[in-house]
Each structure stands twice: as C-alpha cells, then as structure tokens.
Amino acid sequence: MYRINLIKTITLLFLVMTFSVSAQHDPSVEVQTENSNHESDLKSEIKNEIRHHIKDSYEVVFFSDSKTGKKYGFSLPVILIDNGLHIFMASEFNHGENLVQKGGNYYKLYHSKIYKTDSSGHLDYDINHFPTNEKPLDLSITKGVVSILLVSMLLFLLFTSLAKSYKKNGSIPKGIGRFFEPIVLYIRDEIAIPNIGEKHYKKYMNYLLTIFFFIWFSNLLGITPLGVNITGNIAITFALALVTFIITQFSGNKNYWKHIFWMPGVPVPMKIILAPIELLGVFIKPFALMIRLFANMSAGHIVVYSLLGLMFIFNNMIGSSFSFVLAFVISILELLVAILQAYIFTILSALYFGFAVAEEH
Numbered sequence: 001m002y003r004i005n006l007i008k009t010i011t012l013l014f015l016v017m018t019f020s021v022s023a024q025h026d027p028s029v030e031v032q033t034e035n036s037n038h039e040s041d042l043k044s045e046i047k048n049e050i051r052h053h054i055k056d057s058y059e060v061v062f063f064s065d066s067k068t069g070k071k072y073g074f075s076l077p078v079i080l081i082d083n084g085l086h087i088f089m090a091s092e093f094n095h096g097e098n099l100v101q102k103g104g105n106y107y108k109l110y111h112s113k114i115y116k117t118d119s120s121g122h123l124d125y126d127i128n129h130f131p132t133n134e135k136p137l138d139l140s141i142t143k144g145v146v147s148i149l150l151v152s153m154l155l156f157l158l159f160t161s162l163a164k165s166y167k168k169n170g171s172i173p174k175g176i177g178r179f180f181e182p183i184v185l186y187i188r189d190e191i192a193i194p195n196i197g198e199k200h201y202k203k204y205m206n207y208l209l210t211i212f213f214f215i216w217f218s219n220l221l222g223i224t225p226l227g228v229n230i231t232g233n234i235a236i237t238f239a240l241a242l243v244t245f246i247i248t249q250f251s252g253n254k255n256y257w258k259h260i261f262w263m264p265g266v267p268v269p270m271k272i273i274l275a276p277i278e279l280l281g282v283f284i285k286p287f288a289l290m291i292r293l294f295a296n297m298s299a300g301h302i303v304v305y306s307l308l309g310l311m312f313i314f315n316n317m318i319g320s321s322f323s324f325v326l327a328f329v330i331s332i333l334e335l336l337v338a339i340l341q342a343y344i345f346t347i348l349s350a351l352y353f354g355f356a357v358a359e360e361h
Contacts, residue, residue: 084103115131211342
C-alpha cells in the first residue's frame with residue numbers, strides 16, 4: 001500500500017517537473033510571452049499618446065512613425081528667464097534627447113517640462129518619482145498658446161466681418177452671419193437679460209459672447225486629430241474662471257456685499273455663522289466653474305482616445321469594430337458637450353453677475 005502511494009507520488013512529481021521543463025522550452029509558450037510583451041508595449045504606447053494629447057507641449061506634431069520614431073510637425077520658440085533672457089527653438093531638445101546650454105546653465109526637457117540640470121543631464125526624484133530639479137521661469141510659446149491665438153484670431157475675424165455685414169445691409173447679416181446671429185440673440189435674450197436684468201445686461205454682453213464662442217470653438221478644436229486640448233488644460237479654465245470672479249467682485253454693489261457679510265432678515269447669531277460660509281462661497285463658485293469645464297473636456301478626450309486604442313489592442317474584426325462604433329458615438333456626443341459646456345460656463349457667469357448687480361427689493 002505504502003509502496004503504491006510512494007510510486008504514485010514520485011510519478012506525479014515527475015510529470016509536474018516534465019511539464020515545467022517542457023513549458024520552458026515550448027515554442028507556443030514563448031510566442032505567448034512575446035505576445036504578452038507586445039501587448040504591454042502597445043498599451044504603454046497608447047497611454048503615451050493619450051498623455052501627449054492631454055498635455056501641453058513645445059511642438060506641434062501632426063503625426064509620427066512609431067517604427068522610426070520620427071515625428072512630423074514643427075517646433076515652437078522656447079522663452080526662459082533664468083539669469084537673463086534665453087530664446088531658442090524647442091527642436092534643440094530633440095524631443096528630450098539633447099541638453100541645451102544657455103548662459104552657463106543646462107536645461108533638459110522631461111515629460112513636457114523644462115528643468116535645470118548639470119552637464120550630464122542628471123535629474124533628482126522624490127519618492128513619487130517626480131523631478132525635484134529647479135525649473136526656470138518659462139514664458140514659452142507652447143502648443144496651447146498657439147491654439148489660443150488661433151481661436152482668438154478666428155473670433156476676431158468672424159465677428160468683425162459680422163459687424164461690417166450688419167452695417168452694410170441694414171442690420172441684416174449675410175453669409176455665415178445668418179448662422180451666428182440666432183446664437184448671439186439667444187445669449188442676449190435667454191441668458192443675459194433673464195439673469196442680469198435689462199438695466200445692466202448690456203455692459204456684460206461683450207464678455208458673455210466672448211467666453212461662449214471662445215470655449216465653444218476651443219472645444220471643437222480639441223475634437224480634431226491635431227492634439228489640441230485648450231479647455232482640458234486647468235491653467236486655461238483657471239484663467240477664464242478668474243476673469244469671471246474679478247468682474248463679479250468689481251461689479252458687486254452694496255446689496256451684494258450686505259448679503260454676504262450681514263444678511264438682511266436673519267437673526268444676528270445666524271448672521272455670524274453664515275457670514276464665513278457666504279464668504280467661502282464667493283471663492284467656491286469660480287472654482288466650480290474651473291473644475292467643471294476642465295474635468296468634462298479632459299474626460300471626453302481620454303475616453304475617445306482610449307476607445308480608439310482598444311481597436312489596436314483587440315486587433316480583430318469584432319472587438320475593433322465595436323470600439324470604433326463606441327468611439328464614433330462618443331465623438332458625436334463630444335460635439336454636443338462642446339457647446340453644452342460653453343453654455344453652462346456662460347449662463348453661470350451671467351448668474352453671478354446678476355447676483356452682483358441685483359437691486360434691493
């Protein structure tokens with residue numbers, strides 16, 4: 001009995017060892033390992049492409065060759081202030097491969113940011129693997145800046161021609177103006193007047209029209225394959241929210257500030273409790289504007305690029321086709337989200353202006 005069990009045990013161990021050895025030398029296992037490594041490299045490449053689209057950069061890349069690593073586009077000027085003014089083209093970094101020496105300092109491009117290093121290009125990292133090297137004051141013309149200038153110029157030319165069309169044709173627009181006139185009237189009649197009031201709305205119309213069309217056109221530009229992500233950059237949404245905040249505070253009348261620090265019709269103990277909360281709300285409102293626009297546009301871009309990346313990961317008719325259909329549907333929704341986010345930002349700004357100029361009833 002014991003001999004039979006011993007023979008069974010030895011036989012089982014022998015089979016396990018044989019399978020392990022054969023698995024190590026089995027070509028199919030090696031193929032599976034190679035496929036796993038290829039899939040891991042593909043996922044890493046897709047993640048890098050998504051980060052490249054979301055982040056700002058010092059160059060505009062239209063497309064790249066993954067095999068040769070060559071990128072097709074153009075570099076932008078880098079402007080650094082560090083013991084003097086240093087201006088050079090981003091191509092000198094060679095996509096982060098080269099160090100740039102200016103004014104006795106060495107600069108390295110790492111993950112779309114410029115750091116000061118030594119002559120060897122050494123970077124120090126913290127526990128989260130973020131560089132701790134000193135960064136110069138960076139005033140460069142980045143891809144985001146170029147995109148902002150492009151959208152601003154487009155708005156200027158569009159509405160300058162629209163204004164000239166009004167003058168020439170007796171307040172009747174021609175051409176593309178017929179498309180934009182109903183939108184302008186909608187912002188005036190459905191956003192500005194109801195929220196600000198007929199007495200004060202006119203002095204805010206320029207700003208409301210500007211932010212609506214700027215955000216809308218920027219969102220549409222972000223859907224294109226150019227890799228532009230203006231409103232997905234929190235610095236841009238911060239600047240827009242800051243302008244709304246400044247206009248609101250400088251427009252505030254006596255009644256506005258009284259409702260913040262000493263609310264009428266409220267018992268004194270409650271006034272003391274509510275005053276800090278109301279004051280905090282003054283800063284929370286523009287913060288919500290900033291985060292809402294940034295989060296929605298960034299999330300939309302990440303989802304679309306992730307679905308497109310799944311086409312290459314599945315690499316079959318069913319999975320790739322399903323991913324393509326989902327990406328197409330989400331892209332159509334992005335067209336709606338583009339104008340919806342512009343509308344929300346504009347109507348909330350008008351609402352804050354209305355609070356600031358409201359008369360005491």
